[in-house]
Amino acid sequence: MSRIGKAPIALPAGVTVTVKDNVVTVKGPKGELSQAINPDLEVKVEDNHVVVTRPSDDREHRAQHGLYRALIHNMVVGVSEGYKKEMELVGVGYRATSTGQVLELSLGFSHAIYIKLPKEIKVEAKSERNKNPLIILESYDKQLLGQVCAKIRSLRKPEPYKGKGIKFVGEVIRRKSGKSANAK
Numbered sequence: 001m002s003r004i005g006k007a008p009i010a011l012p013a014g015v016t017v018t019v020k021d022n023v024v025t026v027k028g029p030k031g032e033l034s035q036a037i038n039p040d041l042e043v044k045v046e047d048n049h050v051v052v053t054r055p056s057d058d059r060e061h062r063a064q065h066g067l068y069r070a071l072i073h074n075m076v077v078g079v080s081e082g083y084k085k086e087m088e089l090v091g092v093g094y095r096a097t098s099t100g101q102v103l104e105l106s107l108g109f110s111h112a113i114y115i116k117l118p119k120e121i122k123v124e125a126k127s128e129r130n131k132n133p134l135i136i137l138e139s140y141d142k143q144l145l146g147q148v149c150a151k152i153r154s155l156r157k158p159e160p161y162k163g164k165g166i167k168f169v170g171e172v173i174r175r176k177s178g179k180s181a182n183a184k
Contacts, residue, residue: 008051011076019043022036029079030080035068041053078141085145085149086134086135088166090164094106094156107156160175
């Protein structure tokens with residue numbers, strides 16, 4: 001048995017899970033999410049726990065057993081607690097401002113970049129003196145949040161020589177020495 005797949009998912013107070021026609025719907029205080037699952041797998045809600053079972057030990061069933069259990073767990077955590085990601089802009093003149101669902105980024109290009117975010121994501125931009133600007137994104141949908149963060153990061157990936165770019169808070173960038181360190 002898959003260690004991840006066989007672990008039951010505990011439901012916190014205020015979270016309900018319904019299964020109908022191979023679609024799992026999770027409702028909680030922060031929102032509602034749904035996920036279509038493989039019809040071969042069986043999802044049961046038993047006394048405040050969600051259990052995912054598979055019909056056989058086929059390779060495909062084993063792989064999907066852990067996958068769908070993890071997806072349902074992410075949905076339960078999302079609608080009860082939510083997810084939060086912080087991104088840091090490293091570079092001279094890099095700025096971020098947010099107005100409603102629009103994020104404006106100045107990343108050293110000749111023009112500002114405007115990103116309209118989905119309504120499921122809350123955005124906040126902080127700029128303190130002598131510190132790098134921060135972008136704080138919060139959502140109950142982990143998958144959507146990761147996708148938006150990846151899109152923002154792709155606008156100016158951190159480069160290995162000076163470390164300039166958009167990075168996650170706490171992320172370590174592998175640095176390279178320049179050409180002066182190699183010359184002898």
